[in-house]
Amino acid sequence: MNEPGKMNIMGESSLAGGTYSQVRVMGSLSLSGKLESRELKVMGTLDSEDDILCNVMEVMGTAKLRKLEVKDNLSVMGTVTARDVAAERVSVLGELMAEGSIECASLEVNGAVTAGNFLGADSFHIKSRYSSKVKDAGGKEIRVRGRLFGRKTVLSAETIEFDTVDIEKTEARVVRGKNVIIGTDCSIDLVEYSDTLEQHPRARIGKAVKI
Numbered sequence: 001m002n003e004p005g006k007m008n009i010m011g012e013s014s015l016a017g018g019t020y021s022q023v024r025v026m027g028s029l030s031l032s033g034k035l036e037s038r039e040l041k042v043m044g045t046l047d048s049e050d051d052i053l054c055n056v057m058e059v060m061g062t063a064k065l066r067k068l069e070v071k072d073n074l075s076v077m078g079t080v081t082a083r084d085v086a087a088e089r090v091s092v093l094g095e096l097m098a099e100g101s102i103e104c105a106s107l108e109v110n111g112a113v114t115a116g117n118f119l120g121a122d123s124f125h126i127k128s129r130y131s132s133k134v135k136d137a138g139g140k141e142i143r144v145r146g147r148l149f150g151r152k153t154v155l156s157a158e159t160i161e162f163d164t165v166d167i168e169k170t171e172a173r174v175v176r177g178k179n180v181i182i183g184t185d186c187s188i189d190l191v192e193y194s195d196t197l198e199q200h201p202r203a204r205i206g207k208a209v210k211i
């Protein structure tokens with residue numbers, strides 16, 4: 001029996017939404033209304049037609065959502081697909097995909113991330129063997145590294161704009177920043193920088209402009 005404020009889904013179930021202290025999905029859950037929970041843990045499958053708001057969320061299975069807002073930590077070890085994602089801190093070992101935007105203070109990616117529109121993060125770190133793709137990314141600091149040898153692209157973007165840029169294995173049309181390091185196996189059409197620019201011998205920069 002579920003305790004008051006707690007919901008444990010073991011098999012296949014549907015829910016109209018509601019407010020809970022804790023929701024754990026070990027089977028399959030379909031949501032038709034807005035869900036609010038202090039803690040949400042998905043080890044099975046979650047399919048939501050409405051928004052989800054929680055303090056902490058951990059996904060080891062699969063979650064297909066509309067809008068996701070996490071006040072504190074979002075941990076993705078499985079797969080999360082959403083229209084928009086907002087969180088304080090995000091850790092991705094699996095795959096996080098947003099049709100629209102991803103907004104957070106800190107984003108650590110050891111898997112893959114996709115944003116169809118904008119990815120905003122004060123701190124955006126990628127260290128992965130997989131490929132991530134965003135339309136535009138911006139914030140205070142970005143660092144991109146690959147885990148494997150070879151020239152496989154780790155991050156693809158139209159525009160990358162951070163105060164501090166330190167990237168490898170990245171393809172972008174435009175990179176803007178104060179202090180910019182374009183590392184090995186990068187291909188950047190235009191770099192605009194205000195303070196410093198460093199370029200690895202194995203990096204391509206079409207044009208560099210100090211602004």
